[in-house]
Amino acid sequence: MTAHAPVLIVVIPLVMAVLVPLVALRSAQWARILVLLALLGAMTCAAIALTQTLSTGPWHYQLGGWEPPWGIEYVLDPLSSGMALLISAVAILVAIYAGPHLSGWAASRSGIFSSLFLLLNTGLLGIVVTGDFFNLYVFLEISSLAAYALLASGTIQATVAAFRYLIIGTIAATFYLLGVGYLYALTGTLNMADVAARLPTVANSSPFFVAVIFIAVGLSIKAALFPMHGWLPDAYAYAPPTIIGFISAVMAKVSVYALFRVLYFVLRPAEIVGQTLTVLSWAAAIAILAGSLLAVAQRDIRRMLAYSSVGQMGYIMLGLALGTRAALIGALLHMLNHAIMKGCLFLVAGGVQWRTGSCNLDDFAGISRRMPFTMAAFVVAAISMIGLPPTAGFFSKWYLVTGAIQVHAWVFVAVLIGSSLLSAVYFFRVIEWAYLHAPEHNATPTLRRQDLPVQMLMPILLLATGVLLLGLFNQTVISHVIQYALPQGGF
Amino acid sequence: MMSDILGHLNYWLSTLLLLIGLHGMLIRPNLVKKLMAMNVMQVAVIMFFISLAVKTGGTAPIEQHSDAHTAPQAAAYINPLPHALMLTAIVVGVSTTGVALALLIQIYRHYGTLEEPEILERMQE
Numbered sequence: 098m099t100a101h102a103p104v105l106i107v108v109i110p111l112v113m114a115v116l117v118p119l120v121a122l123r124s125a126q127w128a129r130i131l132v133l134l135a136l137l138g139a140m141t142c143a144a145i146a147l148t149q150t151l152s153t154g155p156w157h158y159q160l161g162g163w164e165p166p167w168g169i170e171y172v173l174d175p176l177s178s179g180m181a182l183l184i185s186a187v188a189i190l191v192a193i194y195a196g197p198h199l200s201g202w203a204a205s206r207s208g209i210f211s212s213l214f215l216l217l218n219t220g221l222l223g224i225v226v227t228g229d230f231f232n233l234y235v236f237l238e239i240s241s242l243a244a245y246a247l248l249a250s251g252t253i254q255a256t257v258a259a260f261r262y263l264i265i266g267t268i269a270a271t272f273y274l275l276g277v278g279y280l281y282a283l284t285g286t287l288n289m290a291d292v293a294a295r296l297p298t299v300a301n302s303s304p305f306f307v308a309v310i311f312i313a314v315g316l317s318i319k320a321a322l323f324p325m326h327g328w329l330p331d332a333y334a335y336a337p338p339t340i341i342g343f344i345s346a347v348m349a350k351v352s353v354y355a356l357f358r359v360l361y362f363v364l365r366p367a368e369i370v371g372q373t374l375t376v377l378s379w380a381a382a383i384a385i386l387a388g389s390l391l392a393v394a395q396r397d398i399r400r401m402l403a404y405s406s407v408g409q410m411g412y413i414m415l416g417l418a419l420g421t422r423a424a425l426i427g428a429l430l431h432m433l434n435h436a437i438m439k440g441c442l443f444l445v446a447g448g449v450q451w452r453t454g455s456c457n458l459d460d461f462a463g464i465s466r467r468m469p470f471t472m473a474a475f476v477v478a479a480i481s482m483i484g485l486p487p488t489a490g491f492f493s494k495w496y497l498v499t500g501a502i503q504v505h506a507w508v509f510v511a512v513l514i515g516s517s518l519l520s521a522v523y524f525f526r527v528i529e530w531a532y533l534h535a536p537e538h539n540a541t542p543t544l545r546r547q548d549l550p551v552q553m554l555m556p557i558l559l560l561a562t563g564v565l566l567l568g569l570f571n572q573t574v575i576s577h578v579i580q581y582a583l584p585q586g587g588f
Numbered sequence: 589m590m591s592d593i594l595g596h597l598n599y600w601l602s603t604l605l606l607l608i609g610l611h612g613m614l615i616r617p618n619l620v621k622k623l624m625a626m627n628v629m630q631v632a633v634i635m636f637f638i639s640l641a642v643k644t645g646g647t648a649p650i651e652q653h654s655d656a657h658t659a660p661q662a663a664a665y666i667n668p669l670p671h672a673l674m675l676t677a678i679v680v681g682v683s684t685t686g687v688a689l690a691l692l693i694q695i696y697r698h699y700g701t702l703e704e705p706e707i708l709e710r711m712q713e
Contacts, residue, residue, distance in 0.1 A: 231673055238680045242687055249691055253698045254711050260691045264613055267626050267684055274677065275606075275633050281670070282640050 102142040102149075103158035103171040106181055107223045109138040114215035121208025129199070132192050132211045139222060140185035146178040151581060157228070165228070166288035172228035176429075176582035180225045180354055183433060184347050187440055188218050190556035194444055195339040197550050198451070210250060214340070217243035221351045230277045230287045233355060234270065237319070240351070241266045244344060248336040255335035262328040269318035276311030279304045293363045300367035312359055313373050319352035322377075322414055323384030326407045333403035338447025341399070345406050346440030350432050353410065357417050357428075361584040378418030382512045384411030389519035398446045398456045401523055402439065405482065408516060409435050415509060416497045422583065424500025429579050431493035434481065434567055438490060441478040441560035445471050448549045448557065461527055462534040468548045472531050474561035479524040481564045484517045489567035598639040605632035619695065619702045623688050630681040634674045641667040 113135035121128035150156050155174040159165065173181075192214065199207040220240025227233050245266070249259035281287055283304055284295040299305050318325040333341050364370050388408025395401040413435065416428025448471050449464060450456040465472040481488035494513060501509040548554060567574065593600055605628055612625025649665035692702060699707050 231676070235676060235680065238684070242683055245687055245691070249694070253694070256691050256694050256698075257707055257711060260619060260688065260695065263684065263688050263691065264622055264626060268610065268613060268629070270680075271629055271633055275636065278633065278637050278640065281637075 099145055101158075102145045103156060103173050103226055104160065106139050106142045106146070106185075106226055107171075107219055109142070110135050110215045110219045110222065114212045114219060117215060118205070118208035118212045121204050121211065125200070125204050125207060128204075128208055128211055129192075129196065132215060133189060135215055136185050136189045136192055136218065139218065140182060140189060143178055143181035143185055143222075146173045147175065147182055147578075149173075150175050150178055151578070166286045166291040169232050170228040170288060170290075171226045172289070173226055174582070175578055176354075176358070177225050179578055179582055180351070181222050183436055184218065184221050184225065184351070187343060187346050187436055188214075190440070190559060191339060191343040191444075194342070194447075194553050194556040196552040198337070198339050210247070213243045213247050213250075214343075216240075217247060217343075217348075219243075221347060224351050224355055228289045230280065230289060230292070232287075234274050234277060237273065237352075237355070238270055240348065241270065241319075244348060247340045248332050248344070250340075251335050251337040254331070255337070258328070258331035258335050262332050265318060265325075265328045269315045272311045272315030272318070274315075276308045276313075276315060279308035279311065283308070289358075289363045296364065296366060300369075305367065306369050309360075309364060309367070309369050309373055313356065313377065316352050316356040316359070317377070317380070317414075320349050320356065320410055320414070321407060322380055322410060323387050323407055324380075326384070326388075329407060330400050330403040333406070334397060334399045338399075338443070338450050342440050342443035342447060345403070345443050346436045349406065349410055350413070350436055353413055353417070353432065361417075361420075365584065374418045374420060378415055378506075378509070381411040381414035381418055382509055384408060385415065385512050385516045386519075389516040389523075393519060393523045395523075396458045398449070398458065398461065398527065399443070401527075402442055402446060405520065405523070406439060408520070409439065409482075412494070412497060412513070412516075415513075416500060419497075419500050419504060419506065419509070421500045421503045423496050423503060425583050426575055426579055427493050427496030427498075427500055429582060430489075430496060430571065430575065433574070433579075434489040434493050434564070437560050437563045437567065438478040438481045438488075441474055441557060441564065442482070444553070444557045444560065445475040445478070448553055451553070452547065452549070458527065458530055461530040463531070465532045467546060469546065470548050470554055471557060474557045475531070476528055477561040477564055479528060481568065483521045483524055487565070487568045489564050489571060492568060492571040598635060598642075602632045602635040602639065605629070605635065608632075617704045619692055619704055619707075622704075623685065623692065626688070627681065627685060630677070630684075634677060634681075637670040637674050637677070641670040643667070 113131055117128050117131050120131055146156060150173050155172060158171040158173070160169045160171065199210060202210070217240050220236045220243060223236030224233055224240065227236060245259045245263045248262065249256045277287070280292060283299040283302065284292050286292055286295065321329045333345060360370050360374065385408045388404050388411060392401045392404035392408065395404060413428050413431050416424045416431060446456055448468070449460060452468065453460045477488065481490035484490040484494040494517065498510055498513050501513065609625045609629025609632055612628065613622050616622050616625060643666050646664060646666035649668045695707065696702055699710060701707065
């Protein structure tokens with residue numbers, strides 16, 4: 098069993114995605130248990146792979162016994178298996194959280210919802226573990242198609258948002274595919290390691306430039322990097338709250354991971370990649386500022402969090418684009434932190450919406466008295482987003498700023514610090530409403546404590562604890578995992 | 589210049605299709621036309637890949653005279669890999685179109701129109 102862990106990471110959720118809707122027709126309870134078991138299985142395999150790669154180095158798994166470059170190969174190194182572990186862990190928490198939402202639905206509908214959720218996971222985990230350019234495209238589309246359908250399961254506005262996302266997402270995927278086509282025409286191979294080996298002969302040709310640009314633009318759109326973020330706020334604001342916690346926490350990050358993998362591990366020696374990274378770093382800096390400024394202007398909490406996500410993706414992208422050791426550590430740590438804290442914030446927003454029916458700033462008035470535990474988790478995650486010690490967000494920002502100072506990029510240092518101030522503005526405003534404003538009398542007749550059900554509260558509290566633990570033990574995480582996940586010889 | 593265009597005619601055409609598709613997806617206000625433009629764009633990429641595989645005078649890559657003494661003549665066959673890839677890409681395109689049409693049916697049932705500006709206006713209400 099252990100020998101096949103890399104492929105099981107993808108296969109278990111895929112098979113279960115087919116079984117779950119059938120089981121759901123008989124027993125919704127069993128279907129939910131199967132979803133959790135599938136994700137738990139994927140997480141176990143990812144954990145096995147992570148411990149294995151940390152002790153013995155990268156793990157190459159050949160599908161069907163075909164040797165690369167002819168066959169498809171899955172490559173698990175600390176970076177990819179760590180990402181797989183993160184994805185499946187957040188997925189389990191979201192699956193538990195979704196319970197009360199789904200129990201109100203018809204069996205067939207909740208079964209299909211669970212099935213799509215597992216397919217989304219299949220796609221994301223596949224993107225992370227694959228070592229093949231075209232395989233990555235297929236998984237990208239699997240995850241995107243599942244995401245469109247999941248987003249559309251909200252209100253009718255969500256359906257419109259999902260359609261617009263579908264159009265933009267398909268442009269992105271087509272650009273990526275076209276870029277892969279150019280790479281294939283140049284090197285005659287689709288295996289990432291093989292492309293890297295053949296790179297020196299083609300790295301200065303103009304088709305190679307076209308390939309790099311198409312791939313970078315395509316994946317940046319998927320990651321919602323400003324100014325290509327247009328689809329994101331609507332999609333996040335109208336989609337069902339359960340799913341948005343997962344999509345915002347994990348999905349955009351997987352696209353950044355793919356970009357990181359392609360640019361740093363495969364194409365890094367080429368000169369054009371350096372120039373692409375410079376462009377990306379400026380785009381990221383603008384994303385940080387624009388995302389934070391737009392977040393301040395929102396009154397709908399989900400929109401605010403969505404724009405804040407645009408800004409935070411900018412942080413990660415900026416760290417990757419700067420490319421110094423500290424900046425890369427900061428970027429990867431921020432990927433991990435942001436997945437956990439933004440997941441927590443969106444789950445809280447979804448919980449408030451579940452209780453009060455909407456999610457505007459006014460609805461947060463006095464909510465701390467009604468939902469004390471939920472709001473405590475919100476405060477922890479918000480403080481981490483602002484970047485105050487000892488929460489996780491402080492340390493990743495610290496590394497990012499250090500990385501920017503090392504290359505004397507003072508503009509970026511200013512952007513990073515300025516945006517932290519802006520996020521303080523919009524998060525403290527929510528905290529102020531939640532703790533200091535009295536609720537309107539006609540809006541909430543009862544003031545009694547009415548926190549979320551345990552199934553929804555537990556994932557929120559676990560994520561909030563995760564934020565604190567990551568902050569306290571960030572050195573351990575960096576020295577035991579993240580530093581091995583960095584590309585070798587890239588500095 | 590002329591020979592440059594004629595020699596790479598299919599690449600020029602696929603670039604043109606790509607631009608037509610992109611233009612349609614970004615400019616057209618009608619959602620169905622956006623979807624059709626999306627399909628045009630996908631076809632452009634499929635054409636691009638297939639053009640990569642073409643060899644003048646090449647045949648389908650099936651070894652007809654199985655002879656252990658001579659190595660297969662790779663140059664005589666067109667490259668099967670891009671075709672296989674595009675088969676997958678076509679499947680992806682069909683699924684995307686299917687999902688998009690399902691979304692469009694829902695949107696039309698609710699709003700009674702598929703013009704984007706009108707829908708966006710009514711979403712604000």
